[in-house]
Amino acid sequence: MKPVEVYILSGFLGAGKTTLLQTILTQEKQQDRKIAVIMNELGEVSIDSNAVPKETPLMELLNGCVCCTIQGQLEVQLENMLKDYELDAIYIETTGVAHPIEVLDACMSPLFADKLAVQAIVTIIDSKRWQDRSHLSIQLRKLLVEQVQHADIVLLNKIDSLTESEKATIVSEIQAINNHGRLLMTEYANIPLAQLQPKQRMKRKQHEEAHVHHTLHMRTYVHTFSKSINLDRFEQFLRDMPDTIYRIKGYLSFTHSKDTYLFQYSYGMPLYLKEQLKMKQTLVFIGENLDHEMLKRKLLLLEEDIDQN
Ligand SMILES: Nc1nc2c(ncn2[C@@H]2O[C@H](COP(=O)(O)OP(=O)(O)OP(=O)(O)O)[C@@H](O)[C@H]2O)c(=O)[nH]1
Numbered sequence: 001m002k003p004v005e006v007y008i009l010s011g012f013l014g015a016g017k018t019t020l021l022q023t024i025l026t027q028e029k030q031q032d033r034k035i036a037v038i039m040n041e042l043g044e045v046s047i048d049s050n051a052v053p054k055e056t057p058l059m060e061l062l063n064g065c066v067c068c069t070i071q072g073q074l075e076v077q078l079e080n081m082l083k084d085y086e087l088d089a090i091y092i093e094t095t096g097v098a099h100p101i102e103v104l105d106a107c108m109s110p111l112f113a114d115k116l117a118v119q120a121i122v123t124i125i126d127s128k129r130w131q132d133r134s135h136l137s138i139q140l141r142k143l144l145v146e147q148v149q150h151a152d153i154v155l156l157n158k159i160d161s162l163t164e165s166e167k168a169t170i171v172s173e174i175q176a177i178n179n180h181g182r183l184l185m186t187e188y189a190n191i192p193l194a195q196l197q198p199k200q201r202m203k204r205k206q207h208e209e210a211h212v213h214h215t216l217h218m219r220t221y222v223h224t225f226s227k228s229i230n231l232d233r234f235e236q237f238l239r240d241m242p243d244t245i246y247r248i249k250g251y252l253s254f255t256h257s258k259d260t261y262l263f264q265y266s267y268g269m270p271l272y273l274k275e276q277l278k279m280k281q282t283l284v285f286i287g288e289n290l291d292h293e294m295l296k297r298k299l300l301l302l303e304e305d306i307d308q309n
Contacts, residue, residue, distance in 0.1 A: 003117040004082065005089040007196065008103050010147050011124035012140075013096030016157040018048045020124055020189035021093050025053060027193040033088040036081050038074065040095050048093070057085050074106040082115050090116075097143060100150045101286070104219070110250035110282040113222040119198055123151035124189060127158045130170055148177045153196060156185045221290050225281040228253040229302045237298055238270060245290065250283035251275060 007024075009017050021037065028035045036057040039048060052058045059077040074092075081090060094103050100121045107118055125148065133141050148154055154174055159167060167185065174183055184191055231254045248265035252272075260279050264271040285295065 001115075003115055004087045005197075006107055006116050006118045007089065007091050008100055008107070008118065008121045009091060009093045009124070010098060010100040010103070010121055010151065011096065011155075011157075012126060012129060012144055012147065015096065015124045015126040015129065016155075016186075016189045017093050017096070017124055018051045020122070020155065020157075020191075021048075021091060022051050023189050023191065024091060024193060024196070025056060028089070029053070031193070034086060036085060036087050036090045038077055038081075038090060038092045040074075040093065040098065057081065057087075071102070071106040074103075075109045075111075078107065078109070078116065079112060082112060089119075097140075099143065100147055104150075105247055105249075105286055108220055108222075108249070108284045108286060110222075110279075110284050113282055113284050118220065120152040120196060121150055122153045122155065122196060123147045124155040124157050124186075125174070127156055127162050127166075127170055130156075130173075131166065145177055148174055151178060151181045154178060154181050154183045155189060155191065156183065157189050158187070159185045160187045219286060219288065219290060221285040221292055221295050223283050223285070223295065223299045225252070225283075225299070225303060227303055228255045228281075230255050233302055235270070237302060238265065240298075242287075242291075243268075245285055245287035247286040248283055251279035251281050252283070253281055 009020060011017050011020075025035065025037070036059070037052050038059045038061065039052070040061040041048065049058060049060060059081065061073050061077065064073075078090070081087065092103065092107070094100070100123065104118060104121065107116060125144075130144070133144055136144070156167075156170060156174065162170070171183065171185075182195070184195060229252065234252070234254070246267055248263065250263055251260055252263045253260050260275040260277065260281075262273045262275045262279075263283065264273070283299075
């Protein structure tokens with residue numbers, strides 16, 4: 001079955017995420033696609049949920065930020081949505097203070113990695129807020145920059161109040177932070193849906209190139225082992241790994257033990273926890289510009305090496 005597309009809508013408080021979501025949902029409806037929405041808000045009550053039409057499945061994650069305190073809940077909600085509905089796409093509206101990569105991390109559960117395909121991190125910017133960012137605390141300024149840095153698509157919103165030269169200044173500032181993403185200027189987040197969706201698969205000859213441009217595809221990689229692997233060799237693989245990989249999670253089983261392990265790797269620190277159930281040995285990688293071919297080759301080698309021992 002075709003994996004369900006996932007779009008992460010990121011952006012600072014008040015930048016226009018809900019406005020964007022409404023624009024998207026209207027267009028998705030015209031295209032007759034089946035859509036669900038996950039909304040994350042920091043407060044106890046949802047304020048923006050009215051923005052979603054009644055017929056659209058909506059899950060709300062309240063009272064915490066999906067990228068930190070309620071990360072596990074997102075996983076559960078995604079799993080429920082996959083179980084309960086036949087969907088074309090899920091849109092996740094994050095809180096204004098969410099870090100997009102942490103949200104991506106929360107979407108990439110090894111339990112359903114092959115059922116979801118995260119298509120894009122879309123960051124929407126309030127142009128005025130961007131201009132005045134020097135008034136924000138250092139932490140919030142850093143977050144604002146990181147939301148831009150990790151986006152596949154940056155929407156420079158609220159340009160109605162900007163002069164041409166102000167627009168040019170902000171565009172060059174954003175391009176200096178993120179030169180791989182697509183930058184679009186919007187008023188009231190008004191963009192054609194096609195601009196958010198990855199371009200149609202190109203013909204075979206252009207295929208490799210197309211992948212390189214689809215930055216998000218290069219940020220995650222999923223591998224399933226068909227047998228147990230050798231722990232020492234796996235650890236050597238981790239040591240040799242490029243430092244652009246900052247997160248791995250999944251389940252592993254090793255030749256020295258009958259147990260299955262939950263494996264967590266975060267910023268250089270591996271952690272193995274015994275798992276009660278026997279799980280499919282799927283690992284999810286998250287990083288920058290992952291070399292899929294290299295990873296595949298090395299991971300397959302881990303299985304082959306055992307045969308030779
Ligand atoms: N002038 C102007 N206002 C806009 C534009 N886009 C959105 N707004 C307004 O900005 C306000 C905030 O927009 P929302 O879409 O609620 O922003 P949000 O990012 O969802 O906000 P939070 O949920 O608080 O994080 C609303 O009053 C919008 O109508 C724009 O392009 N120009």
